[in-house]
Amino acid sequence: MYLLKRVGCVGSIVVPQCTSLFVGNFSACHCLSSPKRHSPYNSVDSERYSSLVKAVMSSKISSQTPETLQVEDEHIYGPVVNAQTPASEPEVRVPKTLHPFSHCEETVETEETESGPPARILLNRGQGRSSVPSVTRILQQTLSPEQIFYLERWKRKMIAQLGEEGFxxxxxxxxxxxKLFHSAVEDILISDATSIGEKSSEKAVFQPEVLGYMESISHVLADVSAVRATESTVQHAELNYLGIVDCVARYRGVLCLIDWKTSEKPKPFLSNTFDNPIQVAAYAGALNSDGNYKYQVENGLIVVAYKDGSPAHAHQLSSELMLQYWKMWLIRLENFPEQRSSDASSSFVQKR
Known part of the structure; x- marks a missing residue:
């Protein structure tokens, strides 16, 4: 039925004049109660099309044609990886052997040990330490592939800007x-520990290269007291590694192993310091097992100084955090022999 030259209204729909519209049996109530339209696909000969699909899928264009659509999809996009459910947590790796971080039952901290000049045990490779790897070396040789990628990319970027010789x-x-910065800090800490009365750091004269750095850490030095060690060697005989700690002192009353760092970019968060917390935990663990030190250190401090003199960022590591980074260090230490043996194999192959 067609409606010609007539104005009709169905619900809120106005059908304009001179409009041809098929409205057979059209009403709101009828639409709501009428059964679904009969789909022409219901009359398809399913057996006929099923055999056609099977024929198409079974025909091989080449020997590389996938057997199924799933295989083809995996070939193009890779296998499907099922996402973990929100309740499950990623696997946390733990060290094979959890060596103790501190030995509080063996050495007890006393006020008496804080008197006298800071300890400064020099590194002597001639005393059976030639084969003992350093903390820095172990961390460098156990970097993750991601860390190596970003370091190499940074190096290539700098070489592109400065050239090989400039870099x-x-x-x-x-x-x-x-080196100059660490020497200046050490001079201040030793002179402050042995001076009486006015702070010697207020009268110190620094080389131009470190003036900004020293200004940057001035507010941190004001909170450092009771210096026990500066630029002193520590060695973990059981785990066979050594290192040189920058400083052991009290920071705001808490005994800490302090690591002084310089940076051209701001590092306001602990996460910006990359492997430095692991390094501090490794030093502290070695000091706690070293018989040359009659006390234990369970806290850490990373101080990042800036050349422009802006206030340094001081990142404190609580005893709980130090234990977490100590476990990370033990894992890196376990990976080191494997990495060292693989490097040795690679160099042997290259020599051949």
Whole structure:
């Protein structure tokens, strides 16, 4: 039935004049109660099309044609990886052997040990330490593939900007500035520990390269007291590694192993310091097992100084955090022999 030259209203729909519209048996109530339209697909000969699909899927274009659509999909996009349910947690790796971080039952901290000049045990490779790896070396050789990727990318970027020779000079300057900075901090801490009365740091004269760094850490040094060790060697005889700690002192009343760092970029969060917390925990664990030190250190402090003199960031590591990073260090230590043996194999193959 067609409606010609007539204005009709169905619900709120106005059908304009001179409109051709099929409205056979059209009403709101009828639409709601009428059964579903009969689909033409219901009359398809399913057996006929089923055999057709099977024929298409069974025909091989080449020997590389996948057997099923699933195989084809995996070939193009890779296998399907089922996501973990929210309730499940990622696997947390733990060290095979949980060596103790501290030995509180063996050495007890006393006020008497805080008197006198800070300890400074020099590294002597001639006393059976030539084969003992350092903390820095172990951390460098057990970097994750992701860490290695970003370090290499940064190096390539710097070489592109500065050139090979320019990057070499840049690296040498960074090393020199870091060495001068550590020497200046050590001089301040030793002189403050042995001076009486006015702080000697207020009268200290620094080289131009470290003026900004020293200004940067001035507010941190004001909270450092009772210095026990500076630039002193520690060794873990059982785990066979050693290192040189920057400082052991009280920071705001808490005995800490302090690590001084320099940076060209701000590092306001502990996560910005990368492997530095693991390094501090490794040093502390070695000191706690070293018989040259008659006390235990369970807290850490990472101080990041800036060349422009802006206030340094001081990241405190509680005893709980130190234990977490100590476990991470033990895992890196377990990976080190494997990495060292693989490096040795690679160099042997290259020599051949």
């Amino acid at each position: 070499k000079v840049y690296s040498q300057n960074l090393f020199r500035q870091g």
